[in-house]
Amino acid sequence: MRALSNHEVHVHLADPAYFQADDGCRARALAILSTDELERFARYRLERDRAIYLATHWLVRTVLSDYEPTAPEAWRFATGKYGRPEITGISxxxxxxxxxxxxVACAVCRRVDVGVDVERKTGFAPLDAADRFFAPTEVASLRGLPVTERSRRFFDYWTLKESYIKARGLGLALPLDQFAFVLENGRSPRIEFDPRLDDHGDHWQFEQHVPTNDHLLAVCVRRHDSRGFAFTYDWHRPSWV
Ligand SMILES: CC(C)(COP(=O)(O)OP(=O)(O)OC[C@H]1O[C@@H](n2cnc3c(N)ncnc32)[C@H](O)[C@@H]1OP(=O)(O)O)[C@@H](O)C(=O)NCCC(=O)NCCS
Incomplete structure (x- = not known):
């Protein structure tokens, strides 16, 4: 079994391409999904989206079984009010x-809230969405940047904001303009809250990572003491590929 202390976050990564190109690979991964997951898989119409869904749910089941003696197909999950899946049973x-x-990415830790977000940083950056949804300080910071740097900063904010709302488990029920990130070279991202949002920056730790030339990743974890967390990143591929 792999060790995971109370001060670690392990982020597991996989390329969904394995699950699109190879029928044999796909069949073996499908074999560990639950009935609900198989139904969701079948609802995706594009092969590319099916591969992403399958890779994600293969990854979480396989990875969790590295830490505890439960078979990949035996994990059971319940979905929270706002859509966050959690392990049911004792773990x-x-x-x-x-x-x-x-x-696809799966962040794992022990006992505390964690959120992860990945985006394609080379994709189209809907900068006008920042004006509508981001905090005033983030909008001002974006406007103050040279045009060539705005897209990257937009995705920095986007992934960090998503990682926070996912760690809270509330998704878009949280107003995105009531918390703002402060990004300074060489320092971890900091979060600041509008008083209307009852939260404090000291409660959270963030880390950014560039897993590929095309992607950006942010992780958010709830601090339980002043020591903080160490983050590791591991790539996975199906053992039978
Ligand atoms: C659902 C949401 C939490 C994430 O959506 P997303 O960015 O499209 O999707 P991601 O790939 O990052 O995450 C999807 C996974 O998050 C998990 N998830 C779903 N709801 C969640 C919630 N409320 N909290 C935490 N995790 C959640 C699920 O595991 C889901 O995958 P699954 O359905 O295959 O199990 C929500 O934030 C959303 O709808 N975002 C839309 C994008 C947007 O407008 N962002 C604003 C920019 S700052």
Whole structure:
């Protein structure tokens, strides 16, 4: 079994391409999904989206079984009011999932809230969405940047904001303009809250990571003491590929 202390976050990554190209690979991964997951898989119409869904749910089941003696197909999950899946039964493991074209991610820790988000940083950046949804300080910071740097900063904010709302488990029920990120070279991202949102920056730790030339990733974890967390990143591929 792999060790995971109370001060670690392990982020697991996989390329969904394995699950699109190869029928044999797909069949073996499908064999560990639950009935609900198989139904969701079948509802995706595009092969690319099916591969992303399958890779994500293969990854979480396989990865969790590295930490506890439960078979990949035996994990059971319940979905919270706002859509976050959690392990049911006795386990101290917590996880969160994210996916996009070309990349799926699963962050795992013990006992505390965790959120992860991945986006394609080379994709189209809907900068006008920042004006509508981001905090005033983030909008001002974006406007103050040279045009060539705005797209990257937009995705920095986007992934960090998503990682926070996912760690809270509330998704878009949280107003995105009531918390703002402060990004300074060489320092971890900091979060600041509008008083209307009853939260404090000291409660959270963030980390950004560039897993590929095309993607950006952010992780958010709830601090339980002043020591903080160490983050590790591991790539996975099906053992039978
Ligand atoms: C659902 C949401 C939490 C994430 O959506 P997303 O960015 O499209 O998707 P991601 O790939 O990052 O994450 C999807 C996974 O998050 C998990 N998830 C779903 N709801 C969640 C919630 N409320 N909290 C935490 N995790 C959640 C699920 O595991 C889901 O995958 P699954 O359905 O295959 O199990 C929500 O934030 C959303 O709808 N976002 C839309 C994008 C947007 O407008 N962002 C604003 C920019 S700041």
């Amino acid at each position: 101290t493991l917590r996880f969160n999932l994210s996916n996009t074209h070309g990349l």
